[in-house]
Amino acid sequence: MTIRLRDVHFTYAAGTPWARPVLKGIDLEVPAGECLGILGGNGSGKTTLVRHMNGLLLPQRGTVQVGEITLTPKTKSSRLLSGETGLVFQFPEKQLFAETVYDDIAFGLEFAGSPAGEIPGRVEEALRQVGLDPGTYGRRSPFSLNWGEKRQVAIAGVLVLDTPRLVFDEPGAGLDPAGRRRITDLMRELAGRGKTVMVVSHHLDDIFRVADRLAVLGDGRVVFHGSLEELCRHDDLDRWGLEWPPLIRAVKAVAARHPGLETAVRTPREAAAVLRPLLQSAPSTPPPLGKGGLRGI
Amino acid sequence: MTRxxxxxxxxxxSCSYPLLDGERRTALREVSLEVREGEVLVVLGAGGAGKTTLACVLAGVTAPEAGTVRRGPALSGQGDSSLPVGLVTQxxxxxxxxxVVREEMGLILQNLEWADxxxxRAVDAMLAEVGLGGHAEVSPTLLSGGQKQILALASTLIADPALLVLDEPLSLLDRRGREEVSTLLSRRSERAGRAEVYLSSEVGDALRGDRTIVLARGSVAWEGPSAELPLSEDALAEWGLLTPDLSLLAGLLFPPPAPEGRALWRADELARRL
Incomplete structure (x- = not known):
């Protein structure tokens, strides 16, 4: 087991009138090499949870075990986890600071004291992993890039550290669907190479395509932990502030009339395989498109 | 309402931005379009296509480098070129x-030099309408994601804009937040003649309006009725966009020449067809 959380509690502004308990007893285990999707509505504690996995936050009660290292409320230095878990923050491009893309990505390696001779090769490799050509992008200013490219550079800055575990906090936020798809493919590739990947997102269609297992947070606790197939047998997603992706919504609506249909579909092809046997009548004309702006969406 | x-x-x-190395990055290239009273115009585009720059030009925040912008009565030659526009960002x-929330809500009215x-009165009424009355004296940054977007939207709607420019306003919200914001939008859209421009990178959002424009690399690549938007993966990939999953599914279930396979669908409508 590469990450094990036991009864983890965390409260912001603890001991003040503004105290806001966010984690209220998290138990969670992530085996090595697994890709875990972490779901939950806005404010459910997802970001607070993943910040415990790289030691950015320490538990106020309970324990966080990452590899061979255990963090408790008495732990003095969270730098124990340096080199253990890479964390890609939400909107990571806001942390870009260097004059060139190359310098920005190299900073983490320099800070960690990596041998100077290794750095250029590792930076170029990290750029290639996120789909950017080192020759084209290495000497450009990160501030001249568009949103998607900045996000790719920021992710490269974490990948370059080659940690065994990676946490992505809303990696697709603010990106277009094609940009999100690129990052989903990258996470799948990282998991395929044996990395443990944890991803927080409210784009459930993206997360379902890549995750082996899912954990749902609700009111500071893990309210579900299991496979997509198991999750689809629950109908509680709405209560947790989440919404099924369109494909699963369509299949679930059909399953309401045809009990027993498999509703855990990740791609249009999987959904078509489930629904095709039900098609009996000839096609008719499509319905009119929606009118009047946001009504009915 | 006339359209x-x-x-x-x-x-x-046309608009461009200076880069640090002395070059300029073109954001909009000879874009021509018109927004008519009462319509919802959807603007689709991939990241970097120029959507946010277009939103800023429409809202009057960014002046075009070349070309002309004519607003409101000026279009019909009545002289006054002012047009109350609201902009809500991602x-x-x-x-x-x-x-604090109360001040944010009244900021536009202060700029319009309303009496205290x-x-x-307007702020109290709006706070009550959107359910933020209990948060009037807290910092906007302490609100939930949905509440923040509701505050941004309500702070704009309070001035009753004739044109509302919505730059991917729902993309960072969870289901609850999207529902809250969508409900407010539809409740307040009754103002006669108010137009909306809805900018998005999700092709399925074409369903939100009668007319759609596709921006690609700063130029208008396609314009027409939303129902006629090309949905093939190749056509959309040319513009950096992805075919929605439900359209791909419909294409697999209703192969050509069936019209169902080339349409935008809502999940419940597609389910009813099966």
Missing amino acids: DRGLIELRDV NPEDTFTSP GEID
Whole structure:
């Protein structure tokens, strides 16, 4: 087991009138090499949870075990986890600071004291992993890039550290669907190479395509932990502030009339395989498109 | 409500931004479009296509480098070129400037030089309408994601804009937040003649309006009725866009020449067809 959380509690502004308990007893285990999707509505504690996995936050009660290292409320230095878990923050491009893309990505390696001779090769490799050509992008200013490219550079800055575990906090936020798809493919590739990947997102269609297992947070606790197939047998997603992706919504609506249909579909092809046997009548004309702006969406 | 009166018109508008190395990055290239009273115009585009720059030009925040922008009565030659426009961005935190919710809500009215008493009355009414009354004295940054976007939207709607520019306003929200914001939008859209421009990178959002424009690399790549938007993966990939999953599914279930396979669908409608 590469990450094990036991009864983890965390409260912001603890001991003040503004105290806001966010984690209220998290138990969670992530085996090595697994890709875990972490779901939950806005404010459910997802970001607070993943910040415990790289030691950015320490538990106020309970324990966080990452590899061979255990963090408790008495732990003095969270730098124990340096080199253990890479964390890609939400909107990571806001942390870009260097004059060139190359310098920005190299900073983490320099800070960690990596041998100077290794750095250029590792930076170029990290750029290639996120789909950017080192020759084209290495000497450009990160501030001249568009949103998607900045996000790719920021992710490269974490990948370059080659940690065994990676946490992505809303990696697709603010990106277009094609940009999100690129990052989903990258996470799948990282998991395929044996990395443990944890991803927080409210784009459930993206997360379902890549995750082996899912954990749902609700009111500071893990309210579900299991496979997509198991999750689809629950109908509680709405209560947790989440919404099924369109494909699963369509299949679930059909399953309401045809009990027993498999509703855990990740791609249009999987959904078509489930629904095709039900098609009996000839096609008719499509319905009119929606009118009047946001009504009915 | 008339839909044939122009509210704002862009002719050959171009914009670019300076880069640190002395070059310029073109954001809009000779864009021409018109928004008519009462319509919802959807603008689709991939990241970097120029959507946010277009939103800023429509809202009057960014002046075009070349080309012309004509607004409101000026379009019909009546002289006054002012047009009340509201802009709501993807990340509301980027636009908050006030320490507490109440001040943020009344900021536009202050800029419009309303009397203090009138501002207080309008703010109280809007706070109550959108359910933020209990948060009037807290910092906007302490609100939930949905509440922040509701505050941003309500702070705009309070001035009753004739044109509402919505730059991916729902993309950072979870289901609850999207529902809250969508409900407010539809409840307040009854103002006669108000137009909306909805900018998005999700092709399925074409369902939100009758007319759609596709922006690609800063130029208008396609314009027409939303129902006629090309949905093939190749056509959309050319513009950096992805075919929605439900359209791909419909294409697999209803192969050509069936019209169902080339349509935009809502999940419940597609389910009813099966």
